[in-house]
Amino acid sequence: MEPPGPRARRVVERTERLTSTSFLRQYPFVMKSGKGAILEDVDGNRYIDMNAGIAVLALGTAPDPVVRAIARAASRFTHYSYTDFYYEGIPRLAAELARITPGGFRKRVYFGNSGAEATEAAMKLTRYHSRRPRFLAFTGAFHGRTMGALSLTASKPVQVRGFSPLVPGVEHVPYPYCYRCPFGKTFPDCGFFCVDFIEDQLFRRHVPPDEVAAFFVEPIQGEGGYVVPPDGYFGRLKRLIEPHGIALVDDEIQAGMGRTGRWFAMEHFGVEPDVVLVAKAIASGLPLSAMIARDELMDWPPGSHASTFGGNPVAVEAALATIRTMRRMRVLENAERVGEHMMRRLEEMRERYEVVGDVRGKGLMIGVELVRDKSSREPSPEAARRVVDYSWRHGVLLITAGVSTLRFAPPLVITEELADEALDVVEEGMREADAEERRRRDPRDRRVFANV
Missing domain, CATH: 3.40.640.10 (Type I PLP-dependent aspartate aminotransferase-like (Major domain))
Incomplete structure (x- = not known):
């Protein structure tokens, strides 16, 4: 179902009411269970994990x-x-x-x-x-x-x-x-x-x-x-x-x-x-x-x-x-191999989309910095938020780092096939973010976006 589902909304509401105000969460994903690089929320939605619990779950969730x-x-x-x-x-x-x-x-x-x-x-x-x-x-x-x-x-x-x-x-x-x-x-x-x-x-x-x-x-x-x-x-x-x-x-x-x-x-x-x-x-x-x-x-x-x-x-x-x-x-070898594969795909996105300013990383620690346009290199936190939001609504858990960098840190056991499936979703979000940034740059829309 469209996330967040009803159970997730209830958990979020109680959490926000009862716990410290110091936490900053990027979207209302409520974990129920998982295995490897596939997670499930409390409403039954399944996701590809590009976070690994913030680079914690090297072997994925619940390794036997x-x-x-x-x-x-x-x-x-x-x-x-x-x-x-x-x-x-x-x-x-x-x-x-x-x-x-x-x-x-x-x-x-x-x-x-x-x-x-x-x-x-x-x-x-x-x-x-x-x-x-x-x-x-x-x-x-x-x-x-x-x-x-x-x-x-x-x-x-x-x-x-x-x-x-x-x-x-x-x-x-x-x-x-x-x-x-x-x-x-x-x-x-x-x-x-x-x-x-x-x-x-x-x-x-x-x-x-x-x-x-x-x-x-x-x-x-x-x-x-x-x-x-x-x-x-x-x-x-x-x-x-x-x-x-x-x-x-x-x-x-x-x-x-x-x-x-x-x-x-x-x-x-x-x-x-x-x-x-x-x-x-x-x-x-x-x-x-x-x-x-x-x-x-x-x-x-x-x-x-x-x-x-x-x-x-x-x-x-x-x-x-x-x-x-x-x-x-042999997860170190897998991290190197799948990381190189992901870097190639993300470099291709950099060539296709003006919003992708820089792609950098080693192994499965990869950052993709989003910008208003390649010439100015002005960071675009709005584009990063758009990609992250689109991704989680379509089954991929992704977060940001820095000002406007997409942070790819999946479990080190992820396969190329699963990484490709996740990147297909991310690219759709990238396409939307790129189109939005083009509209911002269009002189005909200057009045609309002057104060954005």
Whole structure:
């Protein structure tokens, strides 16, 4: 039926009446059940999932091996706090994460519950180890909404408005967003001017590098618009900050766990970070996060940081089952193959529709930025909303990132056939959005759209 159906409307009404006003939802989809990349709402409508629960469900909804692992673990015990005691799953998962994260050096792992907690842990660890008060992060970054993580976040004003003062000592610098270079330059002729800017404008003028504990980076920006940096950028950045003793903290919360066709997105850029942050897809939807750091960094004393629920035994077993199943099903290879197929189709749409300004991504982390027209590159959030709304009304769950970017982050098990079916729907929405933008540009309609 036409969504939202009657049951969905009732759930939405009760939710809006009884829960926090701080949540922002893009459309009234009410989940009932699902399997893999197919979901069903409470009124019986079925959808192709292009969200994966915001890049969480790498194996899709309710993967059988993970569900069985959860049931076995829950039947033994559901909690006993690894911060005070021990259980077998913790060292097994820590060893797995140390094995698959970039860097052949010795590592230690801290377990929490969420991405924001992992960010907070990394802030505390790098500040404690270095005895330095400052941090660097990027404009467009999203590292979480707790006070420390929020201080690093620079994605949307609504996320910080009204919450100051934030944690002091954080400086933001431009991300290498080549489609919208803040310096008006073009890669590769720019010679990584955005890295030179950090050295010339920050380190030489007002941020002593020997006071900076860590630089927090997203290897591919998530909430900022699924922005992919140019090859060589992170190598150049690491060469700048490493001599100053600044730790590189790699936030893989959205880009990691196979989403880009590698275990971690930073692997595409050939850089070994000092700290890696993982959450979202690590446990197929159960709350779990991890901070994996160089052994020598983790010198904080017992009692200095902990979490009652972090490393929950059921979530840990879900994570171990997730990693095993990802290997067995070869989902990294599938993400790379299907991602390349989707990129080709989306590039074809870019050629056909004036509203499609940029297509970028790696694996199944793909952004399509919609604009008023290709020459002006003016963002079109209205076009993005139109495509998202059309898609969910016709059976595809899709959301946005940044100002006007369509965010494609399906389960890593999705097939080319199912991806094509979803893209057929998205393209129809794109066609409508393109026609609407053409009407806006038509001089005969200038009076009608003057104030839009």
